Amino acid sequence: MAATLALIAHDRKKDELVDFILQYQGIFARYHLIATETTAQRIQQGTNLPVEQMLSGSQGGDVQIAAQVAEGKILAVIFLIDPLFSQPHEPDIQLFQRICAVHNVPLAINISTAETIIEKLRQSRIAHLIFNPVAGHGNAEQELSLIRQLLEPHMHLRVHQTTPNESAEDLTKQAIETDPDLVIASGGDGTISAVAGMLIGTQIPLGVIPRGTANAFAVALGIPLALTPIRSACQVIINGNTRVVDAASCNQRPMILLAGIGYEAETIDKATREMKEQWGALAYLIAGWKQLNQQELFESEIEVENQVYQVTSSAAITVANAAPPTSVLAQGKGEVIFDDNKLDVTIATVQTQEEKPLINPRFRAVATMINMLGAALIKTNPELPDVYHFRTQRIKLTTNPPQKIVVDGEMIGTTPVEIECIPDALTVFVPKNNGSEKGWDRQESLS
Numbered sequence: 001m002a003a004t005l006a007l008i009a010h011d012r013k014k015d016e017l018v019d020f021i022l023q024y025q026g027i028f029a030r031y032h033l034i035a036t037e038t039t040a041q042r043i044q045q046g047t048n049l050p051v052e053q054m055l056s057g058s059q060g061g062d063v064q065i066a067a068q069v070a071e072g073k074i075l076a077v078i079f080l081i082d083p084l085f086s087q088p089h090e091p092d093i094q095l096f097q098r099i100c101a102v103h104n105v106p107l108a109i110n111i112s113t114a115e116t117i118i119e120k121l122r123q124s125r126i127a128h129l130i131f132n133p134v135a136g137h138g139n140a141e142q143e144l145s146l147i148r149q150l151l152e153p154h155m156h157l158r159v160h161q162t163t164p165n166e167s168a169e170d171l172t173k174q175a176i177e178t179d180p181d182l183v184i185a186s187g188g189d190g191t192i193s194a195v196a197g198m199l200i201g202t203q204i205p206l207g208v209i210p211r212g213t214a215n216a217f218a219v220a221l222g223i224p225l226a227l228t229p230i231r232s233a234c235q236v237i238i239n240g241n242t243r244v245v246d247a248a249s250c251n252q253r254p255m256i257l258l259a260g261i262g263y264e265a266e267t268i269d270k271a272t273r274e275m276k277e278q279w280g281a282l283a284y285l286i287a288g289w290k291q292l293n294q295q296e297l298f299e300s301e302i303e304v305e306n307q308v309y310q311v312t313s314s315a316a317i318t319v320a321n322a323a324p325p326t327s328v329l330a331q332g333k334g335e336v337i338f339d340d341n342k343l344d345v346t347i348a349t350v351q352t353q354e355e356k357p358l359i360n361p362r363f364r365a366v367a368t369m370i371n372m373l374g375a376a377l378i379k380t381n382p383e384l385p386d387v388y389h390f391r392t393q394r395i396k397l398t399t400n401p402p403q404k405i406v407v408d409g410e411m412i413g414t415t416p417v418e419i420e421c422i423p424d425a426l427t428v429f430v431p432k433n434n435g436s437e438k439g440w441d442r443q444e445s446l447s
């Protein structure tokens with residue numbers, strides 16, 4: 001269902017329309033507004049709401065809007081007609097009314113009927129979809145049209161596509177300002193993390209439609225991705241079950257999944273876009289094997305709960321808020337808990353005690369990682385002597401030499417790094433059997 005309202009008023013009705021919009025400004029602000037030229041100017045002056053401006057009514061503006069009604073792009077129309085004054089473009093006005101009747105689009109021609117439209121709008125859900133058209137390797141146009149087809153019967157959907165000039169963060173910020181009922185992120189983990197980061201602390205529920213390479217966030221939430229990921233993800237949103245989960249901040253920027261320091265960061269850095277296009281998620285595995293041969297060990301100083309620990313020969317440190325089972329290096333103890341108000345820290349390292357003096361430390365670190373791969377695959381507790389795992393609310397980490405850091409799939413620089421869990425920061429839509437807390441029963445549609 002489209003989330004655009006059309007507003008038109010004849011000259012002697014324009015003041016009435018502006019007053020009406022001022023009265024219900026909060027509701028109008030949630031929608032995309034279009035209006036004929038002079039009406040649009042008057043609304044903008046009188047209310048400060050953004051309005052898309054069409055031609056003036058006498059120049060064909062009514063016909064332009066009627067065309068959008070016919071194309072299913074308009075949710076409802078408020079057209080305050082002057083019944084005591086004949087217009088030179090009377091045929092256009094008649095055409096407008098006929099098109100609304102044909103397509104069963106609500107049309108209010110006076111304030112009383114406008115009130116009933118507003119009452120209906122008050123009860124409807126508004127979703128903002130932040131859609132990254134260059135995510136993954138599917139056909140973005142077809143994917144967007146499928147999402148619309150699946151979601152629009154259940155909510156008013158406003159679609160915002162990311163561009164090089166308008167990031168997912170910018171678009172989410174604008175969406176939040178209109179007080180939506182939910183925000184949906186569709187793209188790779190980078191897009192989803194960016195949207196989720198902006199929603200921290202807002203209590204606006206987040207829907208996830210994964211279209212990326214690894215889709216770690218969706219996997220961690222338990223969204224079934226096997227055959228029809230877009231359909232499954234939309235169904236999860238329509239079902240309306242939500243769960244409150246933690247987020248984190250990493251060097252002042254939001255983190256939803258995990259930060260990898262050392263091995264994981266190098267791996268992600270090596271998985272080029274070309275590799276991802278050719279191999280999909282396998283690209284990370286291929287890059288990972290390459291990195292196994294090259295990973296240098298590093299020293300680290302870890303500050304946790306006012307204690308400082310020195311670790312001599314680390315290969316990989318992973319600090320996870322949430323991680324899917326495939327994120328091997330986060331699985332020190334077999335499972336990362338999304339809503340325990342803690343970060344899961346896993347350190348793959350090398351012990352150089354007396355009983356293991358003959359083993360080349362670098363090979364042992366590599367062996368540790370290979371063991372973890374196996375352990376994660378068979379889903380047992382690894383019990384590895386070279387793997388440290390603990391849970392903490394906050395961690396500060398310095399390494400020598402400095403190591404690359406990857407946060408939610410994006411390289412963000414090098415150590416030192418400070419990561420803190422933000423408890424209960426996000427409300428997300430999850431499948432019904434996934435620790436869901438509450439259903440969602442706002443009224444579905446306008447007409």
Ligand SMILES: O=C(CO)COP(=O)(O)O
Pocket residue numbers: 008009010011035036037038039040055056057058061062087093
């Ligand atoms: O004439 C109109 C509708 O028929 C309205 O046009 P304006 O908003 O440009 O005045």
